[in-house]
Amino acid sequence: xxxxxxxxxxxxxxxxxxxxxxxxxxxxxxxxxxxxxxxxxxxxxxxxxxxxxxxxxxxxxxxxxxxxxxxxxxxxxxxxxxxxxxxxxxxxxxxxxxxxxxxxxxxxxxxx
Amino acid sequence: xxxxxxxxxxxxxxxxxxxxxxxxxxxxxxxxxxxxxxxxxxxxxxxxxxxxxxxxxxxxxxxxxxxxxxxxxxxxxxxxxxxxxxxxxxxxxxxxxxxxxxxxxxxxxxxxx
Numbered sequence: 399x400x401x402x403x404x405x406x407x408x409x410x411x412x413x414x415x416x417x418x419x420x421x422x423x424x425x426x427x428x429x430x431x432x433x434x435x436x437x438x439x440x441x442x443x444x445x446x447x448x449x450x451x452x453x454x455x456x457x458x459x460x461x462x463x464x465x466x467x468x469x470x471x472x473x474x475x476x477x478x479x480x481x482x483x484x485x486x487x488x489x490x491x492x493x494x495x496x497x498x499x500x501x502x503x504x505x506x507x508x509x510x
Numbered sequence: 511x512x513x514x515x516x517x518x519x520x521x522x523x524x525x526x527x528x529x530x531x532x533x534x535x536x537x538x539x540x541x542x543x544x545x546x547x548x549x550x551x552x553x554x555x556x557x558x559x560x561x562x563x564x565x566x567x568x569x570x571x572x573x574x575x576x577x578x579x580x581x582x583x584x585x586x587x588x589x590x591x592x593x594x595x596x597x598x599x600x601x602x603x604x605x606x607x608x609x610x611x612x613x614x615x616x617x618x619x620x621x622x623x
Contacts, residue, residue, distance in 0.1 A: 440599065440615045441554070448609065488553060495611060496542035496603050498556035 400424055404489050404502035411479040411509045419474040419505050421489030429492045430472040431499070432456075432464065434485040441488070447472055448495075479509045512537040514602050516614030523590050524622050531617045533600035534582040537610065540602040543576060543583045548597045548616075557598075558585070590621045 405420045423430065432444040443456030447466040461483060463475040472491075476483060486506050490499040515534045523529045533543075541562035546554040560567045560574045560583065567574050571590075576583040583602075587594055600614040 441613050443611075446609060454609070494605075495609050496561075496605050498544050498559055499546075499554070501553040501555070503553050 402489055402491055402500050402502035404487075404505055406505060407503065408506045409508070411476075411507065413479060413481065413509060415479050416475070416477050417479070419476070419487055419489070419507075421472045421474065421502060422470050423472075423491040423500070424470065425491060425493075425500065426469060427491035427493050427500075428469065429495060430466065431490045431492075432462070432472070432474045433488045433490065434458065434483075435488060435504075436485050444474065444487075476507075481509050483507065484509045512540075512602075512610060512612055514600060514612045514614045516600050516617055518617060519615065520618045520620070522620045522622060525590060525592060527590055529585075529587045529590055529594070529619055529621075531585045531598055531600070531619070532582060533584070533602070533614050534580075535602040535612070536581070537602065537604060537612075538581065539604040539606045540581075540610075541605060542603045543574065544601050544603075545572075545574060545585050546599045546601070548599065550596070554599060587619075590619075592621050592623050595619055595621045 402423045428449045431446045433441040442458045445464040447453045486504050488504050489502040492499050544559035547557045548554040571588050573586045597616045599616050603611040
């Protein structure tokens, strides 16, 4: 049981490049989330999903896209990377919307 | 909109003393209140949670109390140790309506040896 697996752990992007952050969970959780955490700050919700085929925007969705074709996978796509997207990205999952989250280990992204 | 206020933002205690972090929520429909601990450079991890049908929950040196009337809940850490140093986040969520799982802004706890 690996929990929530995120790849890559680190990435440096040039302005205007695109990339996909991968997230997979093996706990059969319906709910999955993407957060970003800027240095010394809290967690900001980018997108979330309540099940396969269903996604919705969080508080900071601009510049990102997601898809949820299976229960296990919830990739986050960055299009046209900007320096403002430099952050640590956490994927998380939960059994329901009133249960604790299991977080992945994070992806540290730098846009230069 | 709904929000969760967390205080204090930083807290320093001597090793062995107690630490208390308080969160206040605005959505009266909230019925689930988790606490997460995030060590430096690590992921947040769930350490304890409480549901609205319970007033207090304990797990060894940590406890959470809930006051639904006042709409606040608190994390209590007794006999603090250096390894308790971390950022702690509270959150509030609800089964009703659309998805709402709101995090507090975090408290940086330093335990001084």
